Amino acid sequence: MATTMPQPGAAAPAQNDVLVDIRGLKVHFPIRGGLIGQTVAAVKAVDGVDLQIKRGEVLGLVGESGCGKSTLGRAVLQLIKPTAGTVTFDGEELTTMGTNHLRRKRADMQMVFQDPYSSLDPRFTVGNVINEPLGNFNYGNRAQTDERIRYLLRVVGMSPNILNRYAHEFSGGQRQRIGIARALALNPKFIVADEPISALDVSIQAQVLNLLADLQSEFNLTYMFIAHNLSAIKHLSTRVAVMYLGHIAEIGPADEVYANPQHPYTIALLSASPYPDPDMEKTRKRIILTGDVPSPVNPPSGCPFHTRCWKAQAICREQYPPLESKPGTNVAHLAACHFPGQ
Amino acid sequence: MKIEETPDNFQALDTVGAVGNQPSTPEGIAALGGTEQQTAGVTQAELDRRAETETREATTEGQSLSPLQASMRRLGRDRRAMFFMALVLILIVVSYVGPLVWTRVGPTILTGAAGLDKSGPASYHNYVFEDLSRQNANSSSLHPFGTDAIGRDILARIMAGVNVSIEVALLVEIMDIGLGVTIGTLAGYYGGWLATFLDRFTDLMFAFPGLLFAILAAATLGPVFQSRLGLPGRLILVSMALGISVWPFMARLVRGQTLQLREQQFIEASRTVGSSNRHIIMSHIVPNLFNIVIVAATLDVVNTIVSEAVISLLGLGVQTPGSSLGLMINDAAAVIAVYPWEVVWPTAVLAILVLAFSFMGDGVQDAFNPRTKD
Numbered sequence: 204m205a206t207t208m209p210q211p212g213a214a215a216p217a218q219n220d221v222l223v224d225i226r227g228l229k230v231h232f233p234i235r236g237g238l239i240g241q242t243v244a245a246v247k248a249v250d251g252v253d254l255q256i257k258r259g260e261v262l263g264l265v266g267e268s269g270c271g272k273s274t275l276g277r278a279v280l281q282l283i284k285p286t287a288g289t290v291t292f293d294g295e296e297l298t299t300m301g302t303n304h305l306r307r308k309r310a311d312m313q314m315v316f317q318d319p320y321s322s323l324d325p326r327f328t329v330g331n332v333i334n335e336p337l338g339n340f341n342y343g344n345r346a347q348t349d350e351r352i353r354y355l356l357r358v359v360g361m362s363p364n365i366l367n368r369y370a371h372e373f374s375g376g377q378r379q380r381i382g383i384a385r386a387l388a389l390n391p392k393f394i395v396a397d398e399p400i401s402a403l404d405v406s407i408q409a410q411v412l413n414l415l416a417d418l419q420s421e422f423n424l425t426y427m428f429i430a431h432n433l434s435a436i437k438h439l440s441t442r443v444a445v446m447y448l449g450h451i452a453e454i455g456p457a458d459e460v461y462a463n464p465q466h467p468y469t470i471a472l473l474s475a476s477p478y479p480d481p482d483m484e485k486t487r488k489r490i491i492l493t494g495d496v497p498s499p500v501n502p503p504s505g506c507p508f509h510t511r512c513w514k515a516q517a518i519c520r521e522q523y524p525p526l527e528s529k530p531g532t533n534v535a536h537l538a539a540c541h542f543p544g545q
Numbered sequence: 546m547k548i549e550e551t552p553d554n555f556q557a558l559d560t561v562g563a564v565g566n567q568p569s570t571p572e573g574i575a576a577l578g579g580t581e582q583q584t585a586g587v588t589q590a591e592l593d594r595r596a597e598t599e600t601r602e603a604t605t606e607g608q609s610l611s612p613l614q615a616s617m618r619r620l621g622r623d624r625r626a627m628f629f630m631a632l633v634l635i636l637i638v639v640s641y642v643g644p645l646v647w648t649r650v651g652p653t654i655l656t657g658a659a660g661l662d663k664s665g666p667a668s669y670h671n672y673v674f675e676d677l678s679r680q681n682a683n684s685s686s687l688h689p690f691g692t693d694a695i696g697r698d699i700l701a702r703i704m705a706g707v708n709v710s711i712e713v714a715l716l717v718e719i720m721d722i723g724l725g726v727t728i729g730t731l732a733g734y735y736g737g738w739l740a741t742f743l744d745r746f747t748d749l750m751f752a753f754p755g756l757l758f759a760i761l762a763a764a765t766l767g768p769v770f771q772s773r774l775g776l777p778g779r780l781i782l783v784s785m786a787l788g789i790s791v792w793p794f795m796a797r798l799v800r801g802q803t804l805q806l807r808e809q810q811f812i813e814a815s816r817t818v819g820s821s822n823r824h825i826i827m828s829h830i831v832p833n834l835f836n837i838v839i840v841a842a843t844l845d846v847v848n849t850i851v852s853e854a855v856i857s858l859l860g861l862g863v864q865t866p867g868s869s870l871g872l873m874i875n876d877a878a879a880v881i882a883v884y885p886w887e888v889v890w891p892t893a894v895l896a897i898l899v900l901a902f903s904f905m906g907d908g909v910q911d912a913f914n915p916r917t918k919d
Contacts, residue, residue, distance in 0.1 A: 277813075280817065282813055282816060282817065306819045306820075306821065307819070309816075309817060309818065309819040310819060313817060313818070314813075314814070314817045316810045316813070316814055317810070318810055321809045321810040321811060322809075322810035322811050322813075322814050323811055323814075324809075324811040324815075324829055324833070325612060325833070326611070326612055326832045326833060327811075328609075328611075335815060335818055335820065335828075336818035336819060339818060339819040339820055339824070340819060354592075357592040358592065367609065368609045369609050369610075369611065369612070372609055382814070385814065385818060386817075386818075388818070389818070389819075
């Protein structure tokens with residue numbers, strides 16, 4: 204499987220297969236300073252990302268804190284206005300869309316948030332929370348709305364009896380389920396899950412992950428699943444993208460990336476995940492990256508990873524490596540590295 | 546078996562909120578009520594399984610306490626706060642209902658400089674009635690608190706004075722909350738020039754004491770307001786001047802809280818589910834400001850009452866024959882060496898009023914401030 208020959212043209216999927224098409228996306232946050240508050244620098248959180256998400260797939264997006272993965276997720280949903288680039292959702296360009304049209308379009312693209320505590324308004328009952336999207340889109344009369352809310356609660360494994368309770372009475376996992384019910388309320392096509400399990404207890408993480416996996420097939424959903432840990436999304440993702448300092452370092456089918464990582468950063472990330480098998484765990488060779496993540500205000504020239512890479516050579520400091528298929532790997536498996544492979 | 550949950554009018558979704566007609570229906574929305582629902586969804590058996598396995602902890606039906614109810618319950622348990630709240634209520638009720646009763650109680654007596662005019666309680670228990678035959682009278686059944694230098698009943702004047710304190714406090718708080726919450730929320734949520742204006746205006750007010758501002762306003766504009774609007778003119782002027790000087794502080798407080806709230810994920814979540822800014826402000830920001838606003842406003846009443854008294858004490862507020870606790874203290878201070886009780890009564894009532902509001906405010910703070918949740 205890892206030896207498929209590159210086939211020209213096969214890399215570009217048919218247009219109607221692609222639900223979300225991200226081209227050259229940049230999100231720069233200006234830093235203001237000086238006498239008149241002019242922009243003196245910018246945090247380049249996302250610095251030129253091309254990414255296609257196909258219908259029905261789960262794209263896992265991993266990277267360490269501050270690499271821009273959450274910003275990318277928000278920019279796709281237009282919760283943050285991108286500085287440059289385009290996001291085409293279901294054939295419609297989102298970045299130039301008018302406010303009202305965009306609000307209407309939001310029914311199709313939802314988000315599950317990282318923090319189940321701050322993502323539910325403390326003054327809202329569970330019913331209010333799930334009713335909010337339904338109310339915004341005039342779902343129906345009171346009885347129909349009520350029926351829908353009860354249905355959604357059952358879908359996420361909560362009892363409909365909790366309608367009138369406030370969010371503070373629930374555990375993190377239960378709150379996350381309520382947040383998922385809210386995201387499902389409008390029957391979206393696409394859900395950005397922004398580290399939905401990282402704030403939960405380990406015992407609850409698997410439950411929520413399984414729920415998300417079940418819902419994906421039940422509701423024909425497409426996910427962009429953001430995580431900072433490769434093992435968390437291993438069994439959910441069909442494709443995995445690894446982000447580093449605002450760039451996609453490597454992207455490909457999940458089992459390909461796990462079995463045959465090309466980018467040194469992916470190799471290092473994978474080496475950090477412990478194996479469940481103690482014998483294999485003994486032989487695990489851990490690659491410890493030295494140094495810190497460079498500042499996204501002033502990213503390194505050339506390959507952004509060269510400051511921490513053990514393979515870096517002169518060319519890495521000078522040229523940004525194109526994101527391309529590497530010899531000996533699947534055509535859909537792309538890496539941005541001058542010296543790919545183990 | 547599928548769950549039946551497709552109301553026919555869900556199609557109405559297509560026309561909601563759309564600017565311009567969109568003949569091409571977005572499939573996703575259509576699917577909400579359309580055919581896709583038949584294939585996407587969860588079976589009844591699966592739903593039952595989930596409902597059973599996942600939520601054993603919280604399946605009891607019922608309504609839980611809202612944050613407001615929880616705060617009110619905490620306040621209700623605070624005996625000191627309840628005592629002073631009762632005291633405040635008693636003072637307010639007595640000051641408004643009292644005069645109605647007081648002007649009907651008492652015999653017909655002879656009044657006037659020569660002591661020849663027949664007067665009933667409707668006259669001599671009115672706070673403006675001057676009985677020149679009973680100047681600086683001692684406490685008696687006719688005048689329990691005595692009379693002042695021109696023979697006015699001190700009890701009636703105190704009740705009228707408390708009315709003034711309460712009315713000024715009410716007017717100032719309406720301005721304070723109205724302007725402070727509106728501008729503070731908008732400045733916090735949108736930022737921009739409004740935030741800059743608020744910052745500069747608050748700086749100005751910090752540098753320029755509010756009381757001094759109110760005194761200057763009362764001194765310069767007082768005669769104009771009085772001639773245009775009569776006696777209440779000065780009351781309105783003082784209220785406005787105090788209101789103008791306090792709202793920036795409320796606005797700054799509200800703005801800080803709004804900035805904090807704006808970063809909460811539930812605001813982003815609300816935007817994600819298609820809420821407008823207006824909806825977010827009205828249903829997420831403002832309700833979450835309730836606690837800090839109610840606490841700040843209650844504690845602010847104390848300052849307002851004292852400020853009004855000070856302005857009247859300086860002769861710039863309510864003018865005689867009107868009554869105000871500050872004005873009474875000023876009048877009585879002239880004869881303090883001879884008739885000390887005349888200054889004691891209004892001072893004591895002012896002190897009780899201020900303390901009662903202050904302790905009540907402390908209790909409200911304990912009950913409503915989320916950090917003191919026990």
